[in-house]
Amino acid sequence: MGRGRLAELPPVRAVPAEQVADALAGTPTVVVLDDDPTGTQTIRDLPVLTRWSADDVDWALAQGTPAFFVLTNTRSLGPDDAAARTREVVRTCLDAARRAGVEVVFASRSDSTLRGHFPLETDVIADETGAPDAVVLAPAYTDAGRVTLDGVHWLRDGDELTPVAESEFAADATFGYRSSRLADWVAEKSGGAVTDVAEVRLDDLRAGPPTLPRAQVVVLDALVDDDLRAAVLAILAAERDGARYVYRVGPSFVRARVSQPEQPPIADDELRGAVGRGHGLVVVGSHVGRTSRQLEHLAARRDLARVEIDVPRVLDGDDGHLEHVASQVLERLGTSTTVLATSRTLVTGRDEAESLEIARRVSAALTGVTARVVAADPPAYVLAKGGITSSDVATVSLRADRAWVRGSLLPGIVSLWAPTSGPPLVVFAGNVGGDDALADVVDRLEAAACA
Structure with a gap:
């Protein structure tokens, strides 16, 4: 066309x-x-x-x-x-x-x-x-x-x-x-x-x-x-x-x-009241090119820790690898914003069913590590990058059965959830925002959490 x-x-x-x-x-x-x-x-x-x-x-x-x-x-x-x-x-x-x-x-x-x-x-x-x-x-x-x-x-x-x-x-x-x-x-x-x-x-x-x-x-x-x-x-x-x-x-x-007009992002003072104190955990499962570029821009702008889950090791059933990853995340969250991501090479199966099964196993590893971290020492916020990742983090890692959507962090994109219990969750689709969007959102969150 x-x-x-x-x-x-x-x-x-x-x-x-x-x-x-x-x-x-x-x-x-x-x-x-x-x-x-x-x-x-x-x-x-x-x-x-x-x-x-x-x-x-x-x-x-x-x-x-x-x-x-x-x-x-x-x-x-x-x-x-x-x-x-x-x-x-x-x-x-x-x-x-x-x-x-x-x-x-x-x-x-x-x-x-x-x-x-x-x-x-x-x-x-x-x-x-x-x-x-x-x-x-x-x-x-x-x-x-x-x-x-x-x-x-x-x-x-x-x-x-x-x-x-x-x-x-x-x-x-x-x-x-x-x-x-x-x-x-x-x-x-x-x-x-x-x-x-x-x-x-x-x-x-x-x-x-x-x-x-x-x-x-x-x-x-x-x-x-x-x-x-x-x-x-x-x-x-x-x-x-x-x-x-x-x-x-x-x-x-x-x-x-539902008759809501286009609304500006959440104001800074409201954001300060919504997040915890300390540093946040950024959980990345999306593999689209836009997410990879946003990660590169985030790393270029901020001094942050990055801990990676090796997908081939997950698919090989290496549980010890996931325990080590969780320990690394907990250690680094004490001093800096921490990114927990899967390795960036996308692994797919021979057909739709096998690709979905691989995606489920990788998501289970990512959310399992996140759950261990949140249970041991809740971060100021959890930002989940990717639609399925956000869902699994909400349901598995945070067990956020009920929540209120409080608004967006950028105009019309990236929503902040306030679960009825547990840390706030930032839902960030993999396929939205410009190359600097992730860095812009993390800047706002870290400024609020460290105020």
């Missing part, structure tokens, strides 16, 4: 968040099933669950927020396990909603670069809730430059656009794909089973209140949050008239759907 540039576009039609807030009165609570923790980057002051017992879901519903997140981490699972987990969460949430006398709708939040189990997860939600009128597909993440225009999903850098299928993300060993036009991507990922796809184009969104077309899947264009808020108003109007939707979305749709 090739690279492109933004041509002359219709002017943005302002749709303030307050207008969406007015339309939310009496609407269902949105349960956001997040296949890794990075869907929380755009929002603040919403609950997030990393486990989904009946008590946990009851607690989340009792907070009275327009939405809450349930971290399913299904992107780290094979298809059968991902389907089983999604089904379990949906059933638990439906039962809790019936007990509480409230109505819920489900959003399947996944990667803005199109990696994840689709249409599997929305199919499972539909099986449990009843066939929807449509699946709303809105993967845009406007803060990070992932936008949809003319039905095509792009990576935006200034005015230049790169079709997402020409990015490194499309070559993912587990979730790779060939199509940038979302209608074609739906057909590709469904094996040709879903071809009834309609597009809501930018012209429709900006000309006036749009009408959602009838189709199995409805694709939403979006360059800015006003576009998504315009679509949300149309969705809410249709739902009031009896339509039922399942949402398959990126982070920006969630912000629009």
